[in-house]
Amino acid sequence: MSFELTILGSGSATPTPERYPSAQFLVFADHYILIDCGEGTQVQMMRYGVKSFRMDMVFISHLHPDHFLGLPGLISSLSLKGRTEPLDIYCPKGLQEILDVQFLFGEVHLSYELRFHIFKDSSENIEFEDKNLSVLSFELSHRLACRGFVFKEKKTPRKIKKERTDASKLPPEAYSVLRNGKDYIDTEGKTWHSEDYTIPNDTPFSYAYITDTLYMPQLANRFADIEINTLYHEATFMNDLKEKAINTFHSTAVEAAEFANISGANRLLIGHFSSRYKDLEPMLQEARDVFPNTFLAVDGARFE
């Protein structure tokens, strides 16, 4: 299955014209997912050619302004364009109240339904599950209640081997049995072995999104069990401001890289950069010294 991630905002609390606040758009496992929605996200979606109209799920990590202020405008604009499909919003308690009061005083009547799914307080939760995708959420360590997410493909059925020309002789009902890794015995008692007729499909892919948190090595350990492919981890500061990172409940680029190492991720994306850093190359270098396969998740970057 395809994985396409577009970075819509890579800034932190104070946005700049070059770095909008946090927002990412993920096309994955038959879903169109918005992760956080800082101010200006709807314009960033246009700027970077994202299909906002197909969006079916929104995940909001926490209620600091730089992570959700773009949502009321985006929701209103989709309504003006005549959206009818419901939109599922996974969020902390409070977001619905915030939207309700705006739409009340603005007399905004949406053309579609918002379905709110409020995060529970536990350290780890399954937020969503269907035949293609599961989404887990994890408690992070920030000033305000904040959660990270893992988007994970479901294990996909095995594929029929193309080189087995006698596969055409398989009874129709055998296919799903063999693709699920089981042997099939036909009405004449003949056994068709799954191993002979099928090969494994692609390994299920997973993407983890970790923003606004102190460095949490214990969570990185937990992620090692989940098998993370691509990891996004906030890197608000460089290593010389580690003290400041701790005081503001944020992480450094080096800590993000250490998290990637412990979790066994294949690839690390860093973002949520403090506006003090004009040139991000030194920060990238700090992270790459610890975890070489690191990339900058700057505005407009696309990862596949």
Next chain:
Amino acid sequence: MSFELTILGSGSATPTPERYPSAQFLVFADHYILIDCGEGTQVQMMRYGVKSFRMDMVFISHLHPDHFLGLPGLISSLSLKGRTEPLDIYCPKGLQEILDVQFLFGEVHLSYELRFHIFKDSSENIEFEDKNLSVLSFELSHRLACRGFVFKEKKTPRKIKKERTDASKLPPEAYSVLRNGKDYIDTEGKTWHSEDYTIPNDTPFSYAYITDTLYMPQLANRFADIEINTLYHEATFMNDLKEKAINTFHSTAVEAAEFANISGANRLLIGHFSSRYKDLEPMLQEARDVFPNTFLAVDGARFE
């Protein structure tokens, strides 16, 4: 006194990367005034070099999302930068409730005070007055309660004529009398005529902001009494969509120009353009055919 107006957003309900939603920054009569604050205003302020930190007044016309969604982020960012001066916000009922619930759930504690001044329901009100500036508000005709504004310099005292060398013989207490246009009689009974010793100062300047409304010729008539110099009037549609303008409680470029003619304004700025218009020249031409001194209030434009 100087007048400097920066257009931060010229779009309507649906913003685009070229046209942000409504926002203008006015430096005038010793005040730094933000008029409406659509989503993304804080970034537009940086983009166009506006001194957001000196802002002392905000006027919000109405609570449709494209006119206020940028305010929570801007207010939060000013707090992160350590602002201590209070900020006066002139707005419809509801805005304070909207901000309160966001700051409550986001645990945002501002470093400065917000002072809310809620609009009354009357057709015309004085919202603010000091020695340099008065601000009037007017009821417009939109789907939602919406107000327009006139920012007017106070009448400034006359100036002493430089060529009257005998002005140095004037008793000190005569100056303010003569500058206020009255004659002064000194202790010896001599009359000093104001006309002889003073000339008029610059005519007080005024700026009117009219957004989101049906065409209101009766208001244009009222404006003729006030003497408007520069008029901003929304022009969401061109003339062929006059029907649509009426149905959505908006105006056309021709109506904006007619408003300018009736009000006797010197200069017309049009904005709040529907996103359907990529090229605005035909719209400008339509307005100029009725009122020649018309200009497009596009993002980043500056008027002095």
